[in-house]
Amino acid sequence: MQVGQRVEDLPTPAFTVDLDVVKKNAQEMVQRFRALGVNMRPHMKTHKTLEGGDLMTGGSRRRIVVSTLAEARFFADGGFDDILYAYPLPFDKVGECAALAERLESFHVLVDSHEALTLLKRRPLPGGKRWKVWLKIDCENGRAGLRHTDPAALKLARAIAEEPTELAGVYAHCGNSYHCQGVPEIQSVARATTERVLEFMQKLQEEGVPCPVASIGSTPSCSHPVPEMAALHEVHPGNYIFYDVQQMGIGSCQLKDVAVRVLTRVIGHYPHRNQLLVDCGWTGLSLHSLGQLPTGFALVEGHPNLKLVGMTQEHGRIELVTGELDWAQFPLGSLLALIPYHACATAAMHPAYYVHVKGQVVATWKPVRGW
């Protein structure tokens, strides 16, 4: 047990979470949308921990999004409810979804096809309980969802609204905000997505299809909401609990907002090739960023001239961006803190997170994994 230790004494590689920053990130997002009069339905996929979910829901443990059924079961077991499995309903998982829908007060599923809806229709829930089904629409993101302009989307919404299913909401992920650089671009995507979803809601109303909730989400758009988003009912960002270098590059946050690090130690000096070796490979960081940052696969905290040029399973190779290494500055055994490019991906590599306040470990959080 590492509680009470200093983070610098942790065995490496270690995934650390700054609790003060996480709390600030969670609270700011809550306040931001409270001010707009919009409910939060935070996404659990980044951290996958009960403790993180508790902070993101302000302790209510209600109204969350998950990306896997393993998360759904885990959070349900942990006392969470009103859980949206925001994933195109996989055909092999209808039975498990039915079990969760029976067990929880509100378990929501999502579809973007008549075929998936048909599976639900064929499996009515006991006791006359209706399936809460969300329609996924694609507002120019280009992943899942029927296109917001596609007449098939309206038709599917109408079919969802018929018993034994009900249309619980319309869901759009503005993942295209990940291509933005800077707040104006982010807000342009946020505004466009909001308008498209609201237009779709308007059409539903005109068609007489009841739908209580319009929800959009992505950490960039929800970090810099536009006033138009006040007309939505919910937002569902997730990554903001940790933030990361990718979000910094997009303009969602600043370095001070990034709550997570991978601590690593220097394990080798190779002066003939001007390289350090550290004890963090892709099992500790993931290959996200694909090495495309000016500093390679991550930022090295406090050392803007260090570049993580490559990783194998348990080794990371660090060079200087320019110049020659001052070896005395990085003795064998010394600690470096990597700031992850993609916190979701890095967190997924770690069986435990070391949660600290001002460098003192106060808890270990254990994420769920698998499907």
Added chain:
Amino acid sequence: MQVGQRVEDLPTPAFTVDLDVVKKNAQEMVQRFRALGVNMRPHMKTHKTLEGGDLMTGGSRRRIVVSTLAEARFFADGGFDDILYAYPLPFDKVGECAALAERLESFHVLVDSHEALTLLKRRPLPGGKRWKVWLKIDCENGRAGLRHTDPAALKLARAIAEEPTELAGVYAHCGNSYHCQGVPEIQSVARATTERVLEFMQKLQEEGVPCPVASIGSTPSCSHPVPEMAALHEVHPGNYIFYDVQQMGIGSCQLKDVAVRVLTRVIGHYPHRNQLLVDCGWTGLSLHSLGQLPTGFALVEGHPNLKLVGMTQEHGRIELVTGELDWAQFPLGSLLALIPYHACATAAMHPAYYVHVKGQVVATWKPVRGW
């Protein structure tokens, strides 16, 4: 519990292991080096399971390599012994290494610096037991190790050989074989690495430094050994238990030798962009290959014209390499088998492996993770 199920009924994404192929891969490697009179010390890092270790050691559970202390503890707990922690000794882990060295008949560590050796010298083992220390040398691979031509390597070897440590072996990883294409290139690296290590052993002998073992390893070089390798004492490949698309590209193996798949289901049809969505993202496959294969991030078994063009956390996007999709061929819910680019990386994403014989699940293997 999935034992007895058909693999096609498994919940997806699912990491499957063909037991017949794994057994064949393990046995062929054993036979290959028995014929050369060289001991196997297989690396556990790819599968990280007791069952895989059992097969690779021919049931002896002796003489293995691990890449993390978590693996060392796991295999020790599972009855394995003669374990080499083939990793530049991390300064924070000397105490744990001492505990393993006391507990096991043979626990070996590895160094490539005087600083690391000094830590061992300062912590003698109880009862006069000597630390078994391997010297890592770099034979043009360019990761860890002192260069084979560096006089500092000989000097360090001499220092290791003095009590309370002993020089248990010389270790070289021919990771540069991963840049090869085809057997002649692989064998050229295997031969060069072997010659460099044997030259180094010769120098040790001339200097009167006793060293019982010279070991090289990498799956490419050990899949196509050269006769010169008969002069080595050990080899330590690891990936060959599974093999993968990367190894196919190098020339280590053929498709029939790749034991692992990630099963995934079609969850979306998007004809307007000629794309399928499947329920395997980077949490199920990893981002290895960086999408650089002609078929993107993986091969899709039986469908050479499918390309996994991108992944997010739980979604994979599949297009055709050329032409237009025949949607009827890939109905929603239908199964595809992804052949991983890098089996070590893909295995690391899965809490359980579904082991099958001719498509019927016969066991689930649970790998260790963490550090």
